[in-house]
Amino acid sequence: MTRIDDTFARLKVEGKKAFVSYVMAGDPNYEKSLEIVKGLPAAGVDIIELGLPFTDPMADGSTIQLAGQRALEAGQTLEKTLEMVRSFRETDDTTPIVMMGYYNPIYSRGVDKFLQDAKDVGIDGLIIVDLPPEEDEELCIPAQKAGLNFIRLATPTTDEKRLPTVLRNTSGFVYYVSITGITGAAEAQAADVAPEVARIKSDTDLPVIVGFGVKTPETAEAIAGVADGTVVGSAIVQKIADDAPVADVLSFVKSLAEGAHRA
Amino acid sequence: MANDLFNSFMTGPDETGRFGKFGGRFVSETLMPLILSLEDEYEKAKTDDSFWAEMNDLWTNYVGRPSPMYFAERLTAHLGGAQIYMKRDELNHTGAHKINNVLGQIILARRMGKTRIIAETGAGQHGVATATVCAKFGLKCVVYMGAHDVERQAPNVFRMRLLGAEVIPVTSGRGTLKDAMNDALRDWVTNVRDTFYCIGTVAGPHPYPAMVRDFQAIIGKEAKAQLEEQIGRLPDTLIAAIGGGSNAMGLFFPFLDDKEVEIIGVEAGGKGVNAKMEHCASLTGGRPGVLHGNRTYLLQDDDGQILEGFSISAGLDYPGIGPEHAWLHEIGRAKYVAITDAEALEAFQLCCEQEGIIPALEPSHALAHVMKIAPDLPKDHVICMNMCGRGDKDIFTVAKALGFEMNTGA
Ligand SMILES: Cc1ncc(COP(=O)(O)O)c(C=O)c1O
Numbered sequence: 112m113t114r115i116d117d118t119f120a121r122l123k124v125e126g127k128k129a130f131v132s133y134v135m136a137g138d139p140n141y142e143k144s145l146e147i148v149k150g151l152p153a154a155g156v157d158i159i160e161l162g163l164p165f166t167d168p169m170a171d172g173s174t175i176q177l178a179g180q181r182a183l184e185a186g187q188t189l190e191k192t193l194e195m196v197r198s199f200r201e202t203d204d205t206t207p208i209v210m211m212g213y214y215n216p217i218y219s220r221g222v223d224k225f226l227q228d229a230k231d232v233g234i235d236g237l238i239i240v241d242l243p244p245e246e247d248e249e250l251c252i253p254a255q256k257a258g259l260n261f262i263r264l265a266t267p268t269t270d271e272k273r274l275p276t277v278l279r280n281t282s283g284f285v286y287y288v289s290i291t292g293i294t295g296a297a298e299a300q301a302a303d304v305a306p307e308v309a310r311i312k313s314d315t316d317l318p319v320i321v322g323f324g325v326k327t328p329e330t331a332e333a334i335a336g337v338a339d340g341t342v343v344g345s346a347i348v349q350k351i352a353d354d355a356p357v358a359d360v361l362s363f364v365k366s367l368a369e370g371a372h373r374a
Numbered sequence: 375m376a377n378d379l380f381n382s383f384m385t386g387p388d389e390t391g392r393f394g395k396f397g398g399r400f401v402s403e404t405l406m407p408l409i410l411s412l413e414d415e416y417e418k419a420k421t422d423d424s425f426w427a428e429m430n431d432l433w434t435n436y437v438g439r440p441s442p443m444y445f446a447e448r449l450t451a452h453l454g455g456a457q458i459y460m461k462r463d464e465l466n467h468t469g470a471h472k473i474n475n476v477l478g479q480i481i482l483a484r485r486m487g488k489t490r491i492i493a494e495t496g497a498g499q500h501g502v503a504t505a506t507v508c509a510k511f512g513l514k515c516v517v518y519m520g521a522h523d524v525e526r527q528a529p530n531v532f533r534m535r536l537l538g539a540e541v542i543p544v545t546s547g548r549g550t551l552k553d554a555m556n557d558a559l560r561d562w563v564t565n566v567r568d569t570f571y572c573i574g575t576v577a578g579p580h581p582y583p584a585m586v587r588d589f590q591a592i593i594g595k596e597a598k599a600q601l602e603e604q605i606g607r608l609p610d611t612l613i614a615a616i617g618g619g620s621n622a623m624g625l626f627f628p629f630l631d632d633k634e635v636e637i638i639g640v641e642a643g644g645k646g647v648n649a650k651m652e653h654c655a656s657l658t659g660g661r662p663g664v665l666h667g668n669r670t671y672l673l674q675d676d677d678g679q680i681l682e683g684f685s686i687s688a689g690l691d692y693p694g695i696g697p698e699h700a701w702l703h704e705i706g707r708a709k710y711v712a713i714t715d716a717e718a719l720e721a722f723q724l725c726c727e728q729e730g731i732i733p734a735l736e737p738s739h740a741l742a743h744v745m746k747i748a749p750d751l752p753k754d755h756v757i758c759m760n761m762c763g764r765g766d767k768d769i770f771t772v773a774k775a776l777g778f779e780m781n782t783g784a
Binding site: 165167168171190214215263273291296 | 567663672679
């Protein structure tokens, strides 16, 4: 059982959907980013997705591209992102942290060393956008062996034939990408998402969380209502881009969490 | 025979799209199904005579192939050593080798029922070739081009617009080829159902590196036959410039198993391959990493963040290189060197003066390496370099570098 499994078990008992928030590690700088991350659980966040900055985020829209750029300019590195998690874990040993990003910074550090460090600091899962099932040998299988969840993206283009391949080595939860597109794009539509979630759930017992295109408490509620939970990223990151004080960022997160938890 | 096959350098990639450890399919799940169906379609086309009949017809009657094999007599005499032959792909319709590959991909796109074509471009030559073939077939065409390149390759931007393409300047990063490729990939993820991504070089996820190589290999096949006819033997050395590596792979591939042929790829050395990283020499100054769908040598920092390259030539200004080159480099079948902006400019001028050929800045890099090695080689040594593009697009950049005022003509 990982912290992710524990969290879904707790939510099930409470009869609640999961609210997952995404922020970029180190955006706009290390200190403010850490303060925001430390405040997320109290704002109602069930699972924290922490973006790993990368110069070439090819699946991200401009909001998250710019967040990565701000973080890198402020000196964020993979090393510092691991340090952030270590610091977070000093006061919170229950909220799961999933690192989301691209493969190259991890490959550059060395997969074995990275997995050891990730486990040590208290990271629970990985979402690596540019590692499809065809590349499972690279990181997915070593990560599972190291006791980390490897969370796969399923998308509207993942057809019946391919779905079992996508689900095969996934663990923790399945992340359904609500649109064909990049982060920060069009609003997700609950009516489109519902049958897709049902399709995935007929093939797996894992929780299905839906992200991309969720920006408001209302959409969070609607989307969480047809899945096991929902993710908000760009809308929160935009508050940080607008230089909102930490308290304002967290109160916006709270409104989103309440939306998702109403579902 | 089994032993011959075992020793062949021409059997890659394997079923996971790898050349040694390089290559692969590092893309998001949204694109994966499409990439698999492209691979299927390409595998079918490869052995389909009607596909190659269509290609050959267009290569002959639209592009103007075969391109000549030209003995550069005055340049040879001037340098005083090895004989220099030029494979004249700059004479192709649209002025570079890029169209060889575009035709193949657009025919595939049509077979797959895709109606919208996207492309990235650096120097604009691939963008122009894509816009051209789209105009010919009546397909919608969108070209991503770094904002910095839009500026330094203005004639090609206007050409693309005339041909009916939409050119989207990309402002992220430093506004060069890498950034254009990021935005093209973002467009593709968004419009995956009706859109075909026509990649301009031997990079990207499998099957692109192999497919683009196969389409460009017409260069090397012709070169082999033409040299056989003109000199009755294989050349001693092949030299080509490398951005992503498509013109080079096209020339090199048919010669890979001719082990007596020396193969040299020329990367862009920018201001010099040094600690300041103001260059684009991925093999000379980079290390293995994963970007744009494949594992290859990349310019990157200690944290695995990709660095912006630097080169006077927009077509070579890319921090990576095709995975097959990374493999040929590691196994030592090909050798890779770097040429600086200054050396390329000098070669550019010499080629104009000695041969009456205005070369593109990209092959000027290859030519600069020819100038370096030819004088010390014996007179019966034959070098074949790939003159893969003409320099019309570069005259503004070169004028600026040489301090010539275009507006006043002084
Ligand atoms: C004339 C010419 N040569 C070379 C290149 C570099 O590409 P590649 O290395 O794929 O041949 C370009 C790219 O724009 C080009 O226009």
